[in-house]
Amino acid sequence: MANVPPDLRYTREHEWAKQEGGRIRVGITAFAQEQLGDVVFVELPKLGAKVTQHKEFGVVESVKAVSDLYAPVSGEIAEVNGALSSAPETVNQDPYGQGWMLVVVPSNAAEWDQLLTSAQYEELIAQGGH
């Protein structure tokens, strides 16, 4: 069973979200990176861009496949992990740490409560992740 930290929230599309003093850090889960295999390219939006909950904000490519990334919450992008452009494999090595993707300033606090809890997400991946 893939690692699912209890202090994070999750999307059905396998992104994680973490509260950091009013801002929200975003990445993809250990389950997601295992399913993708070796990540070789991550395409992220620019600083200041707006993202919308459950809408695409970028793309992750592995040798096997290309997958869209979905925003856990709406808001404005305050930070982007530029290190992933030269070291995309960090997403495989440390999905919840150095492999983070965005920091979002949320525009609608209520969206947080719509995200999956770790228990709900564990249930989702126990059923195969769909």
Next chain:
Amino acid sequence: MVPFGGWEMPVQYTGILEEHRRVRSQVGLFDVSHMGEFEVEGAGALDAVQRLTTNDASALQAGQLQYSLLCYPDGGIVDDATVYRLGAEHFMITVNASNIDKDWAWVTDHAGGGRWRNVSAATGLIAVQGPRAEALVGRLAEGDVAAIGYFRFTRLRVAGVPALISRSGYTGEDGFELYVPWDDTPALWKALLAAGAGDGAGHAGDGVGPIGLGARDTLRLEMRYTLYGNDIDQTTNPLEAGLGWVVKPAKGEFIGRDAIERVRAEGLRRRLVGIEMADRSIARHGYPVVKDGRAIGVVTSGSYGPSVDRSIALCYVESAQAAVGTEVGVEIRAQARPGRVVRTPFYPPKVKR
């Protein structure tokens, strides 16, 4: 596991990049038993192979093999194949797994001679590829594998299993392909893994590991080896695919010869070229190739190339845009991303010639 030509095969064992690097730096095992093998023997066998394939099989001595193509009368490609000369009138032809039924019908309908046998189901095939391949196979072989030259083969026992062993492969590394009886294949596989693992004492091991379909694809792509169904098929001719080096019209008549020679005389409309992307986005099969806002071609294979550390692809482009250095775009997610036609192979081959 994914369905591949009717077989369940692993895309990866431990990870595509790790497996790819293992083959380039140490040695990897490929279970490619799904490949098809036909044998033809007896009076008319050479004539049949000459009629069915584009390369010149008469140039082979017993104990040599060659890469070749089977073509339709219009020059389209039935399959690519490896032709082994077992004797004066005795050949083995190795074909792609997904094409076995189609190829068998084709060769038996058009051979005109020789006794044909489809031995695919009785034949296992393990490829041992990488700089440590010779050391690994040599440790288990009852005979001198170092004496086997490039694109030559012999018969000897490996780990007690009778094998037809050729120095050949699909990776650009030195290595061997071992054709063995189907039922002995798992034993040989286990023996190779064990012999390459080291004993924890005097013998340090060869760093051997099993390699899945994912790394098989990235390894062959870096070499610009074409893949049937991706880069070549019934709609592509050998010349535009860059396979003119295995078309030998001087040998005499063969199926597809007239059409291919007509293409040669008229000039090529398009060519299969290698491109390198400016960024790490992957140009995948079917993506349009563009220039100045106009479609000029299509990607047939593309991936991250682990040994060149770049996003690379093969694509058909208009002949006028095929020169090395030509700037092109690849339409990836509705955006033209910059790439450039480069020399191939993308990575220098290490085969032992």
